[in-house]
Amino acid sequence: MIAEVVISLLLVIGGAFGLIGSLGLLKLRQPMQRLHAPTKATTIGVGAALLASIIYAATVLDDPSWQELLIMVFLFITSPITANFLSKAHLHRTIPPDSLPPTGTDSPWATLDTEDAAPARDADRQAP
Amino acid sequence: MLARIFPHPVLTAGLIVIWLLLVNHIKVGSLVMAAILGTAIPLLTRSYWPDRPRIRSLRALAGYALLVVWDIILANIIVARIILFKPNDRIETRWITVPLDLRTPEAITLLAATITLTPGTVTADMSACGRALLIHSLHAPDPDAVRDEIKSRYEARLKRIFE
Numbered sequence: 001m002i003a004e005v006v007i008s009l010l011l012v013i014g015g016a017f018g019l020i021g022s023l024g025l026l027k028l029r030q031p032m033q034r035l036h037a038p039t040k041a042t043t044i045g046v047g048a049a050l051l052a053s054i055i056y057a058a059t060v061l062d063d064p065s066w067q068e069l070l071i072m073v074f075l076f077i078t079s080p081i082t083a084n085f086l087s088k089a090h091l092h093r094t095i096p097p098d099s100l101p102p103t104g105t106d107s108p109w110a111t112l113d114t115e116d117a118a119p120a121r122d123a124d125r126q127a128p
Numbered sequence: 129m130l131a132r133i134f135p136h137p138v139l140t141a142g143l144i145v146i147w148l149l150l151v152n153h154i155k156v157g158s159l160v161m162a163a164i165l166g167t168a169i170p171l172l173t174r175s176y177w178p179d180r181p182r183i184r185s186l187r188a189l190a191g192y193a194l195l196v197v198w199d200i201i202l203a204n205i206i207v208a209r210i211i212l213f214k215p216n217d218r219i220e221t222r223w224i225t226v227p228l229d230l231r232t233p234e235a236i237t238l239l240a241a242t243i244t245l246t247p248g249t250v251t252a253d254m255s256a257c258g259r260a261l262l263i264h265s266l267h268a269p270d271p272d273a274v275r276d277e278i279k280s281r282y283e284a285r286l287k288r289i290f291e
Contacts, residue, residue, distance in 0.1 A: 017208065028211070030221065032221070032252075039247070043204060044201065070150060073146075080240065080241040083244045083250050084250075084251055087250060087251075087252035087264065090252075091252060100223055102225065103225060104260050106257065107255050110253055110254050111253045
């Protein structure tokens, strides 16, 4: 009985955070702001659902399962990389380089470090 | 000799645990399979990962993981409140530069992943020399405070664990 209440609560919490993440996608205006919303739903939203699944298997089914932990681990490894690649692509295509803060070091931001690439690209464009 | 068969002991242990979690039960057969995978994969991939990361204290690393999980929960609530209740024109979105004291690639990767996983901040880029991170923050009225918190809360701990 207690387990069932905890499971239901976790499912409601997870669902609520998933919903808020999707709402964020609709509401926020800049692409970089929108990036914040779904990467968050993957943490609490999926985490709560997986925790509910672990508790359900251990109490109601009486057959403990730990595979959910793996889903969590792989999600935590992969989602920062997706977010990083999305923002790198965005930096490349739409963000004006002078709107970024200085690096505080001698070299530029890695994505914009295209001194070698830029002349080559211009040459391509001029070629008929 | 032992170091040649097991170039990455931590990776080997991790692979064994992952395999056992994947098959979801502990039997002799799956243990043997786990040992085979735990030996073969580090050997086959060793040329791509020549240096062994030094972890000074596994306990400190576990403590760090718990701290990050707790911060993720807190930050999720903060971001949810921003999305639900803050009008768009009052959200102060900012870029933040975080200078790095860390030099170990594994530690910097962990720091960048931590920043992205805690809601409200995303690691967008790194300086070409690897000495600064570019962070995008959803709502940061005081960017310096965000930078200082990242440095004192996460980077200082990672420095103690890895360097």
